[in-house]
Amino acid sequence: MEIDEAIRESDDRRLKTKYNNAIYVVRRALALYSVEEVALSFNGGKDSTVLLHLLRAGYFLHKREQSHSNGVLTDHEVAFPIRTIYFESPSAFPEINSFTYETATTYGLQMDIIRLDFKSGLEALLEAKPIRAIFLGVRIGDPTAVGQEQFSPSSPGWPPFMRVNPILDWSYRDVWAFLLACKIPYCSLYDRGYTSIGSIHDTVPNALLCVNNSSSSKEKFRPAYLLSDGRLERAGRAKKFSLPVCRPAYPAVSNGMISVDSNKNSTLTATVIGVGDEILFGTVEDELGPSLCRKLHSIGWSVSQTAVLRNDVDSVAEEVERWKSTNDVLFIYGGVGPLHSDVTLAGVAKAFGVRLAPDEEFEEYLRHLIGDHCTGDRNEMAQLPEGITELLHHEKLSVPLIKCQNVFILTATNVTELDKEWDCLIELTRSSGLLVLMEPFLSxxxxxxxxxxxxxxxxxxxxxxxxxxxxxxxxxx
Structure with a gap:
């Protein structure tokens, strides 16, 4: 089978691991359900294209094992029988429609075309067909991925079926590594700078791939696989601007800075939390907490609470849970070594009721930072709270700042590092409104x-x- 052969010949160890894990999920599903009881949701995008070819490979290996032919089967002897669902939309790009139908012809897909919304279409399909499980190209980081596992029952209120997510733990880089290693055709939009494709109304080429060409009035873009930071794959999706703090009715942005008249608005409040037994034991003087309070006062914020906690997940979770709803922002610092404390992230995840999940893009930053000390296929320090984490990138920072809803997790271990992170945060605030900047407190x-x-x-x-x-x-x- 050409997909399986291409992966075996690849030198990318991580891609091999991702592939083998995904194939295991596919084969497990095919062992649990008959071919008539499974379906593939295909939309022509890069993730579902990866999923299609993983299913082709998984089904081939499944049939080979069943026939005990020891690899004698050829691709042509194993037709792909899995029902394919395509939700056709009038707002889809013509290139997506064309690619989808061309793919169906090329690989002989049994395609059900549905022109209803996703939920209504599923209800009608599952009522007419004996489908019990649907393969989906969901990845962690997708808006719909929160709380899902590789096998997850459908949500309450939806028709009952098992969601099977073979590429749930794949990153943007993994997707393109697979497509390129296996020389798989993909939608032409990706070669024109599109990195995440929705409808024609909310999708444009990713500006991060724009090629500056003064000799041409028409913008040109590099292919999607050249995007260096997969966390920004959705940068080409239109989204509404919203402030992360809880207070309503702020004025418009002026010169990149959100300003508030402190005489007309109630004061914004922050909680500052330090994590570290070494502070509590008195072996290290806490310089970061007082410095952070002064910095918050310099932008007009009031610090309502400071605390220093043990290196304990439950202690962090309880403190975050106590203050995350009553304060506009929480800042957490502390932990051992140059990186964040696993205890801190685990505590934040527990406070918000989510799990820690691997983040391949963040792991790449850690690999660049600590080199050979980051070994194996998974770095436990690259586990981030699922579905609520945003990485704040700045060119002066070797590792992005971590924001979980209204909680900022700082990795600084001394005042110099804190000064640098704070300056970068303020620069990011001026460009994207992360915090509200007000008149500083005077002392x-x-x-x-x-x-x-x-x-x-x-x-x-x-x-x-x-x-x-x-x-x-x-x-x-």
Missing amino acids: KRMTTNLSDDQTRLESAVEALSKKFPAGQISEAN
Whole structure:
């Protein structure tokens, strides 16, 4: 079988591992269900194209094992019998439609064309056919992937079937490594800079692949497989801008900075959490917490709570759970070594009720950073909270900042590193509105010689309080 042979001849160890794991899922499904009870959801995109050829290879190996022919079967002797579902849409790109029908002809697909919405179409199909399991090209990072496993029953309210996800743990890089290694035809849009294809109304070429050519008025784009950061594959999808903080009705962006009149809006609040037994034991002085508080004050944020926690998953989860809904933003720092603490990420995941899932793109950053120390097919430090994680890229950072909804996880271990991460965060804020930037808090120190006269001192403090009603007065001896 040409797919299986191409992978065996490849020098890409990780691709081989991904392929073998995916084939195992395919063959497991074919052992659990008859051919009449399974179907493939195909939409002409890169992920479903990978899935189609994994199914072809998996079915070939499944039939070979059943026939005990020890590899005598040829591709032509094993027709592909798995029912293929295509949801045809008037808003699909013509290139997608053409590629889908050409693929069906080339590989002899038994294709059911459905012109209803996904849910209604499935209900009608499952009512008419004995389908119990559907192969899907879902990958972690897709909007629909949250909470799914390789075998996942359909969601409540949907017709009952088993979702089979052979490439759930594949990355963008893995998808293109497979297509190119096996020399598989794919939709022509990907050669024109499209990296994630939706409808004609919400999809454009990825600007990160644009080729600057002053001699031509028409923009040109490099192929999708040249996108260096797979986390940005959906950068060509139109999306509505939204602020990550909880407060409503902010003014528009001006000069790249979101500004708020602090006299007309309630103060935005942050919680600062440090994680580290070494801080609690007193073996290391906590310089990051106070520095982070000063930085937040410099952009007009109030710090409502600071805490230092043990290196314990439950402690982190409880603290994040306690403050994530009552504060606009949480900042967490701490952990051993140059990278984030696994305890911190696990605690954040537990607080949001999600699992830690492997992130191949983040693993690539770790491999570049720690080189030979990152061995094996999976780096446990590259596990991130599933479905809620956003990596914040900046050219000055060797590892992206990690944002989980309104929780920022900082990897800094000293003030110098914190300064660098904070500066990058503020630069990103000015370009994409990650935080709301307000007028900084002003701190004034006053001395008095009224300490021996308690009544006069109280009167002076009361007068200051009336003059600065929004201020806070603290006493220092």
